[in-house]
Amino acid sequence: MRVAVLGAGSVGREVIRALMERPDTLRAADGPAMVLAGIAVRDIARAVAAGMPEALLTDAPAHLVASPDTDVIVELMGGDEPARTLIAVALAAGKPVVTANKHVIAHHGAELEAAARRNGTPFRFEAAVGGGIPVLGPIAADLAANELHAIRGIVNGTTNFILTAMRFDGRPYADVLADAKVAGYAEADPSGDVEGHDAANKLVILVRLAFGQWLDPASIQRAPSRSGADPGLPGITGVSLPDIEAAADQNLAIKLVAAAHRTPDGIVASVLPSAVSLDLPLGRTDGVLNRIEVDGTPIGSVAFSGHGAGGAATSSAVLADLMAVGRQGGSTWAGRSAAASHKAAIAPSPVEAFIGPSGTAYPVIR
């Protein structure tokens, strides 16, 4: 199985390294040998300097997708275009695609799913949610006999790291964010994480697998309500240190919680800074840990937790998806029915709220 890797960022580097250094460990008992057939990067000279094999490098990812010498495409470039078109072209050509790109799946999932189903090409994206934590496959396959009611989770490590550091170190948001950038836990432009876009994208993907419906990520509420004239700020950008300290006095931790549940009218979904009881496992999910909880019948409640980010951990999911492609394992949605269009999420109704000193109203989870 000749594998083309598009993108050599933090996840791509780990996937490339595994394919080069330990291909035998990636060969299932009933699967084919894997061969790294090409790597698409933006800057070939830099990739060569980083030790990548020059003979495999190209700066034309579309050539790798179209090449008769590649069998499977691993898309790790991230972002919208050209990832969207490259994935669509590969699927249309019958080449299985493995990706970790939550943006492209959340925004174009229905279209890409249709392209994959049209000619039965496997499309796998376990790495898009929770890094290496197995969660999408288990929801789609292992929980397939359940009616699932609700999902909630902490799915963004950057914001959880920042909120945890604010609480334990008693430092304000801006200080901790600046440190997180230096430590590599936050990007130079952190808005995708701190304003809740990344978590909303992941929620769209979780909802697709659990509830069989693609949501429009832009329709997911990301800003809490707030008393006074100003509206609440999105994601964690309005979470103040006094809010966190006042919540802690009431045995609550402020966490960015992605949550969705089914109603007869549609799917209620939100990504909101929430006040979570410290008696709950979710409230004690600290630092860069992720935790995803799923409620259903007859299963009750199950949870998946671990480190939800980082190139090495995330490569675990990408590589397992590649192995599944080799074993004819189908797509991440397993036996779930097709979902054909993105619909708007319903905003949550007001619930019990913790009002911080800033006036922000945090939904309470206990």
Added chain:
Amino acid sequence: MRVAVLGAGSVGREVIRALMERPDTLRAADGPAMVLAGIAVRDIARAVAAGMPEALLTDAPAHLVASPDTDVIVELMGGDEPARTLIAVALAAGKPVVTANKHVIAHHGAELEAAARRNGTPFRFEAAVGGGIPVLGPIAADLAANELHAIRGIVNGTTNFILTAMRFDGRPYADVLADAKVAGYAEADPSGDVEGHDAANKLVILVRLAFGQWLDPASIQRAPSRSGADPGLPGITGVSLPDIEAAADQNLAIKLVAAAHRTPDGIVASVLPSAVSLDLPLGRTDGVLNRIEVDGTPIGSVAFSGHGAGGAATSSAVLADLMAVGRQGGSTWAGRSAAASHKAAIAPSPVEAFIGPSGTAYPVIR
């Protein structure tokens, strides 16, 4: 797909009910319709009185296995024989088998795996560990690209319920056990749970999937060491209320922990009452909850948690396995290499211990 269910206990009843009442919800988009083709019970009159369809009932499970009118066998009788022979005969005849029987897999797994592999018959047993919590499939498939180092977990709900009640209610072991029997959390003969046999069986199955080796369940240490003349008692039977209270004073909870890790000499495995830090999620896994933690490279550490017992929750895993059989999903070990014989586990070396007032030495996990 014509399904025969052998056994109508707490799990069997829920599986039968789902197959009768909601077969459409069990049909994958790319899978066959499921039809309940037969039910084997010990007492037909009692099953009829319980509302089961008389036309489907038999007290001869071997006939259902041999019948040309059954395609898949769901073995939920539990115990050793006749389950072992029925499973072996079905697999040899090319009929896929789904089971929740941890005893028979732990004791005869190598033989049954060989029978399944001989002619490629699917053999699935996700329900054998953690009830409905997806854990075996995720370890075998989603974590396939990792080198797994260690597993630990709370995998027996009965003993965790008893230990939790002792700690929170301040009541001695015998009292709580008596109540647990009345409440249905413990069996009339509780030795399988309280002496650690059930947890050892589950550990054998986890080790098979994570480390590729069947262990002899009898070789797994289940009794802690103890100062003085008497040896430690197996499982939780020697855990005293003063031990639990003294541990709590040191921020430790006594939990029955199943643990295994790889060494160059073999697999170290044990099921021991252990003193777990209350700062760890494992130490705060209370009541009938289960939690299984897996460490590996590159994944780091991931955990699976939820209600690990009960007929309804466990039926979730049995039914998902049936759906996987219908979708040609292979066996629970997915692409893992064959494991052909049961070997002895290595006993753990002494580690930091908490010595309770009873003299029992509890390994410390923090």
